[in-house]
Amino acid sequence: MTQADTIFKEFKEHSVAEFFKKNRQMLGYSGKIRSLTTIVHEYVTNALDACEEHGVLPEITVKVEQLGNDHYRVTVTDNGPGIPQSHIGKVFAQMLSGTKFHRFIQQRGQQGIGASGCTMYAQITTGKPIHVITSTGKGKVYEANVMIDVKKNSPLVTDEKEYDGDFTGTTVIGEFKDVQYQQSDKSPGEYVRRTALANPHAKITFIDPNKLKTVYERAVTVLPKKGVAAKPHPKGLEIDDLIEYAHHSKERTIKTFLVNTFDRMSAAKAKEIEELTSIDFQRKPDSISWKDAEEIVDAIKKTQFLAPSTAELRPIGESTIERSFLNVLEPEFHSIRTRKPAVYRGGVPFQVEVGMAYGGKAGRGNENGSTAEILRFANRAPLLFDGGGCAITKAVNSIDWKRYQLRNIETLPLSIFVNICSTYVPYTGAGKQAISDEDEVMKDLGLALMEVARDIKSYVTSERRKYEKHTKKLTLTKYIPEISRAVSELTGAKKEVLEANLLRIVNDKYENGGDEEAEEEAGEEQ
Amino acid sequence: MKREQVMKEIEKIGKEVETEINKGQNPHLEIPVRTLSNIEFDKDKKQLTLGERKSKRSFMNVAHTRKFMQTLMVGSFCHDLLREDLHTSLRDMYYALKRTIPGTKDNTFEEQSESDPCVIDLETMGDFLREEMHLNADVRGRVVGNVVIKDRGDTVNWAKLGSGGWSIPSNVEEIELKTVEADYIFVVEKNAAFERMHEDKFWREQNCILVTSQGQAARGVRRLVNRLSTEHNLPVIIFTDADAYGWYIYSVLKWGSMNLAHVSNRLGTPNAKYVGLTMSDINNYDLHNYTIKATEMDMKRAKELSQYPWFQKPEWQKELELMIKMKKKAELEALSSKGLKFMTKEYLPAKIERKEFLP
Numbered sequence: 001m002t003q004a005d006t007i008f009k010e011f012k013e014h015s016v017a018e019f020f021k022k023n024r025q026m027l028g029y030s031g032k033i034r035s036l037t038t039i040v041h042e043y044v045t046n047a048l049d050a051c052e053e054h055g056v057l058p059e060i061t062v063k064v065e066q067l068g069n070d071h072y073r074v075t076v077t078d079n080g081p082g083i084p085q086s087h088i089g090k091v092f093a094q095m096l097s098g099t100k101f102h103r104f105i106q107q108r109g110q111q112g113i114g115a116s117g118c119t120m121y122a123q124i125t126t127g128k129p130i131h132v133i134t135s136t137g138k139g140k141v142y143e144a145n146v147m148i149d150v151k152k153n154s155p156l157v158t159d160e161k162e163y164d165g166d167f168t169g170t171t172v173i174g175e176f177k178d179v180q181y182q183q184s185d186k187s188p189g190e191y192v193r194r195t196a197l198a199n200p201h202a203k204i205t206f207i208d209p210n211k212l213k214t215v216y217e218r219a220v221t222v223l224p225k226k227g228v229a230a231k232p233h234p235k236g237l238e239i240d241d242l243i244e245y246a247h248h249s250k251e252r253t254i255k256t257f258l259v260n261t262f263d264r265m266s267a268a269k270a271k272e273i274e275e276l277t278s279i280d281f282q283r284k285p286d287s288i289s290w291k292d293a294e295e296i297v298d299a300i301k302k303t304q305f306l307a308p309s310t311a312e313l314r315p316i317g318e319s320t321i322e323r324s325f326l327n328v329l330e331p332e333f334h335s336i337r338t339r340k341p342a343v344y345r346g347g348v349p350f351q352v353e354v355g356m357a358y359g360g361k362a363g364r365g366n367e368n369g370s371t372a373e374i375l376r377f378a379n380r381a382p383l384l385f386d387g388g389g390c391a392i393t394k395a396v397n398s399i400d401w402k403r404y405q406l407r408n409i410e411t412l413p414l415s416i417f418v419n420i421c422s423t424y425v426p427y428t429g430a431g432k433q434a435i436s437d438e439d440e441v442m443k444d445l446g447l448a449l450m451e452v453a454r455d456i457k458s459y460v461t462s463e464r465r466k467y468e469k470h471t472k473k474l475t476l477t478k479y480i481p482e483i484s485r486a487v488s489e490l491t492g493a494k495k496e497v498l499e500a501n502l503l504r505i506v507n508d509k510y511e512n513g514g515d516e517e518a519e520e521e522a523g524e525e526q
Numbered sequence: 527m528k529r530e531q532v533m534k535e536i537e538k539i540g541k542e543v544e545t546e547i548n549k550g551q552n553p554h555l556e557i558p559v560r561t562l563s564n565i566e567f568d569k570d571k572k573q574l575t576l577g578e579r580k581s582k583r584s585f586m587n588v589a590h591t592r593k594f595m596q597t598l599m600v601g602s603f604c605h606d607l608l609r610e611d612l613h614t615s616l617r618d619m620y621y622a623l624k625r626t627i628p629g630t631k632d633n634t635f636e637e638q639s640e641s642d643p644c645v646i647d648l649e650t651m652g653d654f655l656r657e658e659m660h661l662n663a664d665v666r667g668r669v670v671g672n673v674v675i676k677d678r679g680d681t682v683n684w685a686k687l688g689s690g691g692w693s694i695p696s697n698v699e700e701i702e703l704k705t706v707e708a709d710y711i712f713v714v715e716k717n718a719a720f721e722r723m724h725e726d727k728f729w730r731e732q733n734c735i736l737v738t739s740q741g742q743a744a745r746g747v748r749r750l751v752n753r754l755s756t757e758h759n760l761p762v763i764i765f766t767d768a769d770a771y772g773w774y775i776y777s778v779l780k781w782g783s784m785n786l787a788h789v790s791n792r793l794g795t796p797n798a799k800y801v802g803l804t805m806s807d808i809n810n811y812d813l814h815n816y817t818i819k820a821t822e823m824d825m826k827r828a829k830e831l832s833q834y835p836w837f838q839k840p841e842w843q844k845e846l847e848l849m850i851k852m853k854k855k856a857e858l859e860a861l862s863s864k865g866l867k868f869m870t871k872e873y874l875p876a877k878i879e880r881k882e883f884l885p
Contacts, residue, residue, distance in 0.1 A: 472588045478630050479595040483585065486598035487547070490540025490605055501547045502585070508550070509586065 027117050032070055032180035034385055039074050040188040042114035043172055044195055045381055047078035052223055054081035058202035064181055064188055066209040072179050077171040082136035089155025092130055093119050093148040118174055119148055125177035137168030181209050186384045194375055194382035200324035219327035224314050231263040233343040234300045239293045246285040257285035264306045273299045313341050313351045315421050325357045329415055332359030335455030337448045344440040350422035354448035356456050363413035370413035377419040383433050390434035392418045395445035404457040473510040533608045535652035536601050554584035555597055558650045565787045567835040572796035574782040599623050600644040604659040613660045616642055650788045662696035667747035669694055670724055671735030676702040696746045706758045711751055713737045715766035715775050719858045726870040743779050748793040755795045762795045768803035769855035770827035776800050781836045799883035803856055805848035816860035820853045841884050
């Protein structure tokens, strides 16, 4: 059973309040720092999804204000379609009511808990409602306070106001306690930075509690493709998945079930599979036994299929990531790969994108210089927590960086960007912060990382050579005055002449090329 | 070598560098290699000598540049000393030359351990002694005996200096040996043994010159023993602890040291003989109760000694084998177990009388 199914089942059995309290950690509300980032994440995600579905280039402002000790106000404004008055309650105060749940489509949010979770958290920690200001652009603005009736899991909308106004979009304002803003790689500020990196079509403004404003300008003006609901691909299909699909199918025969349920499954392919098994494909799909399913899965493994259609996958794309890198990281060098779509487990398509940016603003600066950073994304949404257990971190750590001339990568000004897109991202938990290490995902991650690392390697080694040449020259030059003085005292030669001649010897070697390696002498025999 | 001659030798080094610089070539110094691989044992002269191999220390090799500069700085400093006719110590020189290189955080010399090797480099390059560059080495060692010398205008009689004896300076080049009345030179490693022997009038009774090196022999002691022995044709007898370190003191006094192999002829005394303490003495004088367990370092050092070409003598191989087998060592003081005067009145006179020496 997937994590989402568990949540769904539990939800039916308990009241919302109980559910929320019990599952706080699973939903990302654990620890003061993480809780604040989760809130920003939920609102930003919803804002981006709404804008994209509506077909407008997102323009989002996130403001975090400190009101007291562990007490903050979060305001998120978007230029999305706005929310019809009748839906305000549902969007912000009914768990698992989202339209996204259990649909085979690639979007950032997946489980319909997000915004309602924030409302719940505000309610538990401050007792206050969430304030919403929205307009669908028809000249009317709606304002309301929203709470959750925990017993009924239904919205409580109060203080409704309607007035004239001319804009389209939504602002949500919430007050939260038991949260904390801390400048770190897990802060809302970093969350926004990474969101901007993976969503260069959005303009995002972030105002931190010190009123410091950071604007991430839009780097591309094309919206990502819209997601389309899609069929699972047969490759990677597991026996129990097949049985579950078959038993829920309304098709008359196994053959039509296969053709209509799975992607890239033509009648001819179904026939090929039938011939590899001893099963009569005219039987009803719900008659498939475990043994039959085993045979069919085996046969599928032996059959060639077209790669899963990428229609439903929405990678950011190499050129868009490049624009984004240049916009946000301004690196000296970068390399990006978007791999071909592949499939994991029950035919779920996924696609891996890896980029590395070196130098410039890449990496995380600190008092000791730069350190490398791993920027993890799932469907463009940054993953800031639970890095240790994430397939991306594991894949990065499994690379033998020394082979790519990248020693001590943690000390390099390097940003490693990894986006996994899928119609169903295999998260390790409902907190949606780590991706489970599915074999197929790990393999693709490894390949993409290695390809990109090779590019970085050639850049870094050539840069290093330049740097070494430079430091060698400096080393030689700094000793010239003392050498000249000593020789001058011994021989009476003019110090200035010696200095000039020595400098010329150094410059001849390091500026006019010259075969450096050949001239390099072995160390002294002492 | 005369002062002017040494100055010329140093100037020659500078001139070669200057010529290369002005020709636009990578200037370099050629320094004889001083590792074991380039040290030969001259069987005829019975001395360690330096082989032919030289290493290149060049300006353009970043691994060498700093040392290249340092060697020239030391050369220039000594040249100044000679011109002004001043003397100073290695420590003084280090302080005089240490300064920050403009525009950097680097110093010309960070430690004295950087300037000291440059002195040896120059000695080997120019084939002169540091004393001849007016640099004084460690002052260690004392001497008593029927010898009259002249030192910076003062006449000193080594027989009339009370209990302390004459303290051997680092530079004995200028000392004039006026009268030397002795049958041989006796060098003892330890100061305590020297004092015991002095008190018992050992040197008077034996008519010898009694020297203590106070541990590993400093250059002054070595040069002094060398001069006394060669200029007055005196045999040398050496007395150290029975351990690898003591025996290496003997080795350095006799054959020269690896670091100063280039001047073995002036610092070594190839005719020196070893009187004790030996491993055989432990058996012969029944000193078993007074031995010390050899440490792992002792054993390692003993094994190294047994490999050196100049220790390839049956007598020494036998001693080293015994040491390695017994895993023991013994100090001179072990002889005191037989009575305080046993060493000066019985052990040494008897062994010297019988010429019971190791080669």
